[in-house]
Amino acid sequence: MVATATGPAPPVRRAVSNSDAADACEVFVADARRVAAVRAALVGTGAVELLAETFRVLGDPTRVRILDALSHAELCVCDVATLLGLSQSAVSHQLRILRGLRLVRSRREGRMVFYTLDDDHITGLFREGLRHVEEASKGERP
Numbered sequence: 660m661v662a663t664a665t666g667p668a669p670p671v672r673r674a675v676s677n678s679d680a681a682d683a684c685e686v687f688v689a690d691a692r693r694v695a696a697v698r699a700a701l702v703g704t705g706a707v708e709l710l711a712e713t714f715r716v717l718g719d720p721t722r723v724r725i726l727d728a729l730s731h732a733e734l735c736v737c738d739v740a741t742l743l744g745l746s747q748s749a750v751s752h753q754l755r756i757l758r759g760l761r762l763v764r765s766r767r768e769g770r771m772v773f774y775t776l777d778d779d780h781i782t783g784l785f786r787e788g789l790r791h792v793e794e795a796s797k798g799e800r801p
Contacts (some may be wrong), residue, residue: 722756
């Protein structure tokens with residue numbers, strides 16, 4: 660609501676026609692203060708783009724399987740390829756994408772390169788997503 664000289668302005672209302680969405684309210688009411696407060700708390704455009712890109716990358720089953728494997732142990736490309744039945748080239752390509760978004764990190768030991776999840780945030784994101792789909796598949800609500 661917007662404040663006026665005589666007090667707060669009434670909420671904006673408009674009638675919704677039958678052609679609007681089936682779940683639409685009978686009356687449209689917008690609380691200007693609530694909208695302004697939420698707008699101020701929204702994530703910035705740059706962060707939104709990076710988050711959307713992260714979720715796009717996580718939308719690939721092969722990359723999810725790689726993250727699953729790396730959530731259990733630090734592994735080299737050969738280990739991941741053997742575990743998942745993929746070529747080393749395919750695993751390297753996927754790891755390069757995951758590393759580009761800082762979802763995994765590498766550590767060199769001599770000629771070997773080992774990969775692990777980048778930090779506890781990635782582990783938490785993976786575990787929470789997994790927990791969500793496991794609960795959803797059981798028909799449970801959090």
